[in-house]
Amino acid sequence: MVDKTMNRRVELPQLDRVGKVSAIQFTLWIVVGAIIISSIYNVSPSPQRVAEGVPRLGSLMNRMFPPETDPEFLGRVFWRLVETMQIAIAGTVLGVLISLPIGWLSARGIAPLKATTFLFKALISFFRTVPDLIWALIFVITVGLGAVAGTMTIMVDTIGFCGRFFGEAMEDADKEPQEALEAIGASKFSILCGAVIPDAMPSLINTTLFALEKAVRSSVVLGLVGAGGIGQELKSSFDLFQYKKAAAIMLAIFLIVLIMEWVTDRLRRSIT
Amino acid sequence: MVDKTMNRRVELPQLDRVGKVSAIQFTLWIVVGAIIISSIYNVSPSPQRVAEGVPRLGSLMNRMFPPETDPEFLGRVFWRLVETMQIAIAGTVLGVLISLPIGWLSARGIAPLKATTFLFKALISFFRTVPDLIWALIFVITVGLGAVAGTMTIMVDTIGFCGRFFGEAMEDADKEPQEALEAIGASKFSILCGAVIPDAMPSLINTTLFALEKAVRSSVVLGLVGAGGIGQELKSSFDLFQYKKAAAIMLAIFLIVLIMEWVTDRLRRSIT
Amino acid sequence: TDVEGLEQLEQEFGAVEAALEKSTGLEMDLIPVSSRTAAVEAMNAGQVNFVLTGPAEYVVMKELTDAQIVVAWQRPDYFGQIVVLADGDISTAQDLKGKIVSFGSVGSTSQQLGPAQALADLGLKYGTDYDAQIIKRNVAIEALIRGDISAIGMNFGHLQKAREAYPEVAFKVVARGPDLPNDILVASADVDADVLAKVKKAFVEDGAAIMEAVLKGEDNDKYAGGFFLGSVDDADYDYVRSMYSTIGVDGFSGFVGD
Amino acid sequence: MSITDMHQDLTGSERIAPRSDSPHPKTVNTSPLISAQKLTKQYGAAQAVFSNLDIDISEGETVALIGSNGAGKSTLLKCLIGLLPHSGGQVSVLDETFSGRPQAAQARRIRSDIGFVFQKHCLVSRATALTNVVHGMLGRAGSWRGWHQAIASPAWRQSAMEALDSVNLVHKANERVDQLSGGQAQRVAIARALVRKPKLFIADEPAASLDPKSGHDVMQRFVNLSKKNNITLMFTSHDMQHALQYADRVIALKNGSIFLDQKSDDLTAQDLKGVFSG
Amino acid sequence: MSITDMHQDLTGSERIAPRSDSPHPKTVNTSPLISAQKLTKQYGAAQAVFSNLDIDISEGETVALIGSNGAGKSTLLKCLIGLLPHSGGQVSVLDETFSGRPQAAQARRIRSDIGFVFQKHCLVSRATALTNVVHGMLGRAGSWRGWHQAIASPAWRQSAMEALDSVNLVHKANERVDQLSGGQAQRVAIARALVRKPKLFIADEPAASLDPKSGHDVMQRFVNLSKKNNITLMFTSHDMQHALQYADRVIALKNGSIFLDQKSDDLTAQDLKGVFSG
């Protein structure tokens, strides 16, 4: 081996640049490509139209700035925020607690039962597909209007979201330590707790804090069940054309989102 | 070494069960725990109230089932779905194309510029925090009402979502191959394309297809800019109390979501 | 107007579009918008020329842009009302003192402004004499049946739909406002006087034909018996302006009554 | 009898008894701890890695498995304990017999008595060395306390520390394994297997990244434990010195078959050259 | 002079010329390719891995670095090319001098002339062997075509195939590296370094999981290339045979210092025992 390649030009097999692609796959790619391109083509705005519109944005900005600073208003916004945070935290935590087992049961290769993973994936999708309004109806019927129903709605939203991303994070966790624990006969649950969760942790944290942020922002969900929240406040400022108030609320929300972004970052960094 | 541990009881250092925790960290954990527990405590529904409500769910179901099957109605729903899919695909593809570089620039340890990662994270958060309504206003002003504005709004939504999850996927990619390419002087961009993206691919696929699904479901966004879509159809059936029609639309959306779930699954499996 | 109604209208609007194009000779595009804010801004930015809208939005539009009224579209039985359960313990509006009343949508003429004004006319002050909440109609009805809220503000059409959907529940109206000012077709300031006249003429002269087209859609019965009115006065909407102050929106007090 | 026939023939569980045509007829008293008959393994549609292997390993034996890179050593070890399904033949291990893939209950019974060291050490990288060793306790009933060192019972933590001590890593117990050197990580993986006190050790290149002294220490420790408690040991190694010195018996894989299967006393380093040539 | 003083003293770049108090005064003609002065490395607040190392390696030399697990071999190699920042002292490599961390431009210049084989092979697991070898082409100007074999230039693909051929893996070129055996993967990593045609090879236990024959072949290939093209080679190994046979010079790390630094001709296996004892 040593000297054989040093000075001779070996006749090496020329490999294909792309792997084997079946005729069906090829057609499929073409079709998908065509759909995407035609979709984009249908909706590209004419640049001239855009150019005309841009200056008009100024007037919108004018009506938004400076944001409202009336202390009484800001005080109300603050309490709304606190209230929203409470509901959001409770709903997200409960949702995450339920998402963990459901996500696990839906994760291919990690779940204890192989046959039912798609079933659980479908269940999670179902949670997402049923619109918030229906969930709102259900919770208002069972627990009545208010913060409790709001928490439940957020919980359901969280399950639909976290269930999917938790499942994905578990599927993508490093396979080798799992194999090692499997080799010594650890149960699927022990593998989950011993190997999968530690590896998926940064992703779980990211998803959870995103869900929390989403819950804080979510205007529709809480408004539906009469739980108000900051989102509702924002929506009604818009509906009443009080843009300066809306701007103030948006800034407050943005601040909270930034703080949560920072927390996510810190938490993830501390365990990576 | 060999025989020293066989028969003697070694005096081994007793390690702490948990790592070193500073006083500040400890307080922080307590505070966070207290917030979560009090939040949850505040919102737990009284069981008796729930028990009363549950039977009434039946009446809700009665009003929804069986779903409407009038062929003319189903036909309209079908075309609405096609229209929605078109806008959703265009918006998501454009959004994903923009999210990739932004996500990269925001990924700690992967981005070419270390100092600006938080800036890009904030930018992505900004995309999310500004409510859809504002984006709708901006696009309505610049490109007018209709499908184009709908696409743009979905694009913005996609950037806010995918930017964050793409960045996270890149941060969580396997570090060792990256280090290997770094060692031979590959540029940050080459490391991204050669090592990070192949490793993050399953996660990127998952996020992208979730964003597409989200775009198909999103009723609010498209309705705002007069782009209609299936979500709008669903909303107006509710507004007119046509629960059977709403149920039919929900089933149609659920079907699409399931198909996309299946596609996600297949795509991810084919590359893992 | 209730924007949702417009949306529903659009589903079967092909015929209307055709009828309008035929009688004006102009090409038209109909776009349903679910947000009054977006519709107003679109008009404001000159991206749309005509908006079919309700009284409350008109008031704002008039304030923000120099919108011109083209025609008014009278909807029969268009008024706000306060609905309660027939077998509940609320029998008059006065019983609502200290109770929770929900309204469907912030800033909606027939779902918030109108009903709130009806209560105000009966001496109940918005937000102080009763607790006003904004809750979507579908949810509010369930909450009403459950007893979480005592009354809902909605318009007549909504109540009819609700009665169809909840045949086993008996509803009762305890307060009712006067017929609301008409829905209007508004043109933006930069529409040619020429085009404006054409459209106006079409509505007034071929009103019957257009209305017939509207009624082709099965869900548009609510417009049955409606008329297009060619002469409308901005002052007709002062009643709406006063509603804004009723619900305590200070932002509009500046032009209320001027 | 073709391989395919063989496979179908043996999928039922009635064929547990030694086959009369088996090339290694067993004596009555010592039933082998591991026994493979006509074992074949093929990944997907690729060429078989090995085919028709017959292997019998008695209780208490120490066996070295050698062969060039890609010969199929790791694959064989995984097939023998049912971690990879085989494509043909039959395996009996620790009194369980299976063809293809063991049933879940079988797999659990087999694995609860095995200590396995992987070639890639396969540690949980975000966990400490101690937690990784405590993981070795998993796989028995009620073993959830093995998830993390913080919740493990004091006895288990003590055993884990002793296992770490036996690979000279007590001072790194609280360190995350991704901050250990290559050889240290390998030693954590070995400690994870040692802590189990199993009936069968399977170690895939346990000494690969160890320095010469640690390598000998670790091998010596395996052999001592094995001899003292009658534990069967099967290991692979590219160090012929180790194979000859620590194993009773050497099995060499070459071109998908057993090239050599002999007592190590009868062998010299020179004899092993042939395994890697050609 | 304390380490800290030293460090501050040398952060400026004016001190490139050999220091008069350097323990290895250089001859005028052969400037060393790698030269470390008072090199110290400490991870976080832990005890220093090594401190005050002075090392000079001339162009074309082949050096074996030995030492027990955790002695700091991998750490030292990474510090020498600036892949890890050092905590004290100064490094000159390939005519670039830095203290702590090299500047970005320096790092790029240094690394474009290096072929590095990691101890953990560090391959992109979802890519094929060929793609991983083509990755070796990255790090030069306009090297984006090295991202994937499908977009690489024909010349590069040919070189990559030749590199694979030289480690006997042509038949696995199109296979994903996570489906290769441990030794095969290691050989892909070596091919990735070989394809670069660098001025300096740094290989961290390149032969660790290779079978005896492949191990010798790979080492022989490194040495041949190195001798023929005057490439400097620095490798670590736990195989004393390899260290003595393939290196001109052996450096041993022990307890954070250089325990031994000698021409390999003067050494026997027995001499090396002391490196690992105690």
Ligand SMILES: Nc1ncnc2c1ncn2[C@@H]1O[C@H](COP(=O)(O)OP(=O)(O)OP(=O)(O)O)[C@@H](O)[C@H]1O
């Ligand atoms: N998951 C897999 N899918 C497909 N082929 C595989 C897979 N794992 C291993 N192989 C192939 O099977 C053959 C045997 O691999 P195996 O890992 O058993 O070799 P080995 O004898 O352990 O080699 P080494 O000494 O390098 O560890 C190799 O050619 C390898 O490419």
Ligand SMILES: Nc1ncnc2c1ncn2[C@@H]1O[C@H](COP(=O)(O)OP(=O)(O)OP(=O)(O)O)[C@@H](O)[C@H]1O
């Ligand atoms: N990232 C890190 N963080 C903290 N400590 C580390 C890190 N990497 C290595 N160490 C420690 O530094 C010491 C030297 O490690 P290094 O990897 O250089 O050893 P080595 O000589 O290469 O050993 P081996 O022969 O096992 O590969 C070890 O004690 C190790 O625990």
Ligand SMILES: [Mg+2]
């Ligand atoms: Mg192997």
Ligand SMILES: [Mg+2]
């Ligand atoms: Mg090392």
